[in-house]
Amino acid sequence: MEPAVREKPRLLPALWDAAIAAGIAFLLFCLVLGVRTVDGVYGLTLQPRPVLLAVVVGIVFFGRLALNLFWWDRDWRFPPLPFFSRTAKDAKDRAPRDIYRVGLVLIGFAAVFPLLGLVLNKVFGANLPLLYLIDLSILVLTYVMLGWGLNIVVGLAGLLDLGYVAFYAVGAYTFAILATTFGWSFWMCLPLAGILAAFWGIVLGFPVLRLRGDYLAIVTLAFGEIIRIVIQNWTELTGGPNGISNIPEPSFFGLEFAFRGDNTFHQFFGLPYDAIYGSIWLYYIILVMALITNAVTLRLRRLPIGRAWEALREDEIACRSLGMNTTTTKLSAFATGALFGGFAGSFFAARQSFISPESFTFIESAIILSIVVLGGMGSQLGVAIAAVVMIGGFEALRHTDSLQLVFGTGFDPTLYRMLFFGLAMVAIMVWRPRGLVSTRQPTVTLNKDAGSISKDLVSEGSG
Amino acid sequence: MSARGADTPVLQVEHLTMRFGGLVAVDDVSFEARRSEITALIGPNGAGKTTVFNCITGFYKPTEGMITLTQVSGQRYLLERMDDHVINAKAGVARTFQNIRLFPGMTVLENLMVAQHQMLTKGPARALGSLIGLAAYRQAEAEALSFAIHWLERVGLTARADQAAGDLPYGDQRRLEIARAMCTRPELLCLDEPAAGLNARESEELNGLLRSICAEGNTAILLIEHDMSVVMRISDHVIVLDHGSVIADGPPSKVQNDEHVIAAYLGVPDEEVANVEKEVGA
Numbered sequence: 024m025e026p027a028v029r030e031k032p033r034l035l036p037a038l039w040d041a042a043i044a045a046g047i048a049f050l051l052f053c054l055v056l057g058v059r060t061v062d063g064v065y066g067l068t069l070q071p072r073p074v075l076l077a078v079v080v081g082i083v084f085f086g087r088l089a090l091n092l093f094w095w096d097r098d099w100r101f102p103p104l105p106f107f108s109r110t111a112k113d114a115k116d117r118a119p120r121d122i123y124r125v126g127l128v129l130i131g132f133a134a135v136f137p138l139l140g141l142v143l144n145k146v147f148g149a150n151l152p153l154l155y156l157i158d159l160s161i162l163v164l165t166y167v168m169l170g171w172g173l174n175i176v177v178g179l180a181g182l183l184d185l186g187y188v189a190f191y192a193v194g195a196y197t198f199a200i201l202a203t204t205f206g207w208s209f210w211m212c213l214p215l216a217g218i219l220a221a222f223w224g225i226v227l228g229f230p231v232l233r234l235r236g237d238y239l240a241i242v243t244l245a246f247g248e249i250i251r252i253v254i255q256n257w258t259e260l261t262g263g264p265n266g267i268s269n270i271p272e273p274s275f276f277g278l279e280f281a282f283r284g285d286n287t288f289h290q291f292f293g294l295p296y297d298a299i300y301g302s303i304w305l306y307y308i309i310l311v312m313a314l315i316t317n318a319v320t321l322r323l324r325r326l327p328i329g330r331a332w333e334a335l336r337e338d339e340i341a342c343r344s345l346g347m348n349t350t351t352t353k354l355s356a357f358a359t360g361a362l363f364g365g366f367a368g369s370f371f372a373a374r375q376s377f378i379s380p381e382s383f384t385f386i387e388s389a390i391i392l393s394i395v396v397l398g399g400m401g402s403q404l405g406v407a408i409a410a411v412v413m414i415g416g417f418e419a420l421r422h423t424d425s426l427q428l429v430f431g432t433g434f435d436p437t438l439y440r441m442l443f444f445g446l447a448m449v450a451i452m453v454w455r456p457r458g459l460v461s462t463r464q465p466t467v468t469l470n471k472d473a474g475s476i477s478k479d480l481v482s483e484g485s486g
Numbered sequence: 487m488s489a490r491g492a493d494t495p496v497l498q499v500e501h502l503t504m505r506f507g508g509l510v511a512v513d514d515v516s517f518e519a520r521r522s523e524i525t526a527l528i529g530p531n532g533a534g535k536t537t538v539f540n541c542i543t544g545f546y547k548p549t550e551g552m553i554t555l556t557q558v559s560g561q562r563y564l565l566e567r568m569d570d571h572v573i574n575a576k577a578g579v580a581r582t583f584q585n586i587r588l589f590p591g592m593t594v595l596e597n598l599m600v601a602q603h604q605m606l607t608k609g610p611a612r613a614l615g616s617l618i619g620l621a622a623y624r625q626a627e628a629e630a631l632s633f634a635i636h637w638l639e640r641v642g643l644t645a646r647a648d649q650a651a652g653d654l655p656y657g658d659q660r661r662l663e664i665a666r667a668m669c670t671r672p673e674l675l676c677l678d679e680p681a682a683g684l685n686a687r688e689s690e691e692l693n694g695l696l697r698s699i700c701a702e703g704n705t706a707i708l709l710i711e712h713d714m715s716v717v718m719r720i721s722d723h724v725i726v727l728d729h730g731s732v733i734a735d736g737p738p739s740k741v742q743n744d745e746h747v748i749a750a751y752l753g754v755p756d757e758e759v760a761n762v763e764k765e766v767g768a
Contacts, residue, residue: 343574
């Protein structure tokens with residue numbers, strides 16, 4: 024036998040195939056797109072649209088031709104992404120070091136970015152839209168923190184929670200009510216908000232954690248909605264649909280960021296008033312809160328309780344056979360996740376200075392969950408990257424002119440957010456079903472240079 | 487006080503009955519497992535071995551009967567009244583599974599650390615101390631780690647300590663599951679078909695491991711086995727189940743020659759067949 028020589032894609036069959044596809048497209052579209060009914064003076068008339076039809080059929084023809092010639096017969100593959108290496112072996116060799124490094128670089132950048140911007144603007148006279156950038160970063164960091172909080176429940180313990188926003192709401196309303204009724208400060212209310220959210224996590228968890236998988240997901244979904252509807256209807260306490268306004272911002276060691284007042288930041292430091300100082304302060308608060316969430320999660324993973332969560336995700340029956348009380352273990356995961364949700368919620372209330380039930384709809388839960396799933400369940404870095412891309416990415420798109428050039432001046436990409444979310448989800452599920460960062464770091468090793476574990480072996484949990 | 491439990495059987499099963507609706511899976515089974523012995527529970531398919539096992543380890547609640555576990559200290563537990571995880575945590579009964587249930591995405595060492603969860607979280611000093619790294623917890627953790635390493639060496643998995651458990655070959659997974667059960671420091675180790683799927687050499691290693699566990703005297707072994715040759719070689723005491731009832735109970739040599747057992751495993755003996763044939767005039 025002769026050695027197999029790769030045949031060049033043949034033009035004629037490809038043309039024939041594309042023609043058939045175009046023919047089918049023509050049949051399908053000739054009535055759907057080819058004619059339009061117009062409600063005219065003399066009743067309905069048909070308006071032919073041959074150009075549109077031709078364009079659509081042409082797209083099908085050339086698209087099919089291109090697929091035939093260049094795609095299905097290709098003998099090349101996508102090169103592996105430089106950092107997110109695909110194979111288990113690659114991941115084993117380089118992931119732990121790389122993840123650590125990338126994490127440090129990102130944290131370092133996050134820590135200096137507002138101050139750097141401030142110096143550039145004030146000293147060197149650069150004209151960065153710093154207020155906007157910092158506000159956006161605060162939003163992104165809030166979602167990073169929520170993602171990390173939910174990661175404890177979904178990524179580590181493997182419990183599918185579709186109602187995480189409930190704890191966010193509890194935290195936000197706890198702070199809002201305490202601050203507006205008793206005038207308590209942010210720093211006093213923050214722990215209370217977290218504890219109350221964790222308490223509600225336990226209250227929810229106690230009856231429902233005997234459910235598993237889909238059933239658990241449905242009940243947590245319902246819980247999220249129940250909390251929202253209670254808030255919406257308990258008008259005396261929560262203000263109902265009107266929400267709560269005039270929530271105070273966190274002070275800087277007793278100094279307010281207001282324009283006027285007895286004890287304001289800019290007067291104390293003898294600076295001209297600028298709204299940016301308040302924003303930077305908020306930025307550092309949420310950055311520190313998010314990093315605390317991360318540090319606590321990383322620490323917990325190495326402790327018996329964190330290992331118990333992961334073991335629970337891997338095999339619940341085996342856990343019980345080893346004497347582990349799975350109910351309290353699940354509850355602790357739920358409560359810890361809720362705790363951080365509550366912290367993030369009270370920060371949200373302080374930052375917005377106005378909250379209403381509309382901020383806590385199911386779509387928020389869905390966004391947080393998709394950040395966790397896209398980033399890679401259980402992976403801290405993956406969740407952070409997913410939050411930056413999903414939340415920050417769309418905002419950034421809004422301010423690029425290139426999309427308006429393509430789609431017309433009125434194009435607002437944020438309106439298509441859900442569409443992009445869906446597309447990103449599908450793409451990730453096809454190419455990286457375990458999320459962006461798809462390795463698991465062992466929590467204890469004998470050898471220092473032990474590699475990470477491929478996610479193919481790690482289970483997602485079933486309840 | 488301390489030696490009171492040493493003479494009594496570690497496990498006493500009395501009149502155990504388990505019904506699933508109309509099906510009687512286990513019917514009035516009574517037996518004992520003595521300390522420092524390997525007790526084997528054998529029988530043909532569907533004899534009710536695994537059901538007895540699940541009753542002992544709390545995965546089923548028996549319909550009738552009493553299961554008593556006596557620890558070395560003399561402390562007695564009625565297992566039929568306890569939840570599955572309490573049976574392990576308090577009474578000290580550990581088990582393995584017929585189809586191995588490891589934590590596949592965690593490393594071999596992590597599997598053994600998870601098994602010591604009880605020991606690491608006992609008492610508020612350790613549970614809370616772990617969060618801030620108190621000395622009490624750090625000491626317990628070091629102890630747990632060295633115990634895990636000890637078991638890694640005994641089952642010969644030290645070189646694979648940092649590999650994912652799901653990556654191990656089948657025989658290693660079996661041994662790891664036994665090591666993991668032993669890391670809960672049990673009084674009674676229940677093994678569900680430990681030799682299933684092992685080759686001759688692995689099976690021989692397993693026998694050595696079980697013998698050594700038993701010889702230390704802290705842990706009694708109760709095992710289910712299908713393979714008669716394995717059972718006859720390593721067990722001190724054999725209980726044969728058939729159709730949910732005990733049909734023989736005694737040392738392997740005696741059980742091996744028991745005609746009920748032979749009948750249950752091989753069908754009726756030849757002369758009986760000949761007798762029946764004579765009677766019907768065939």
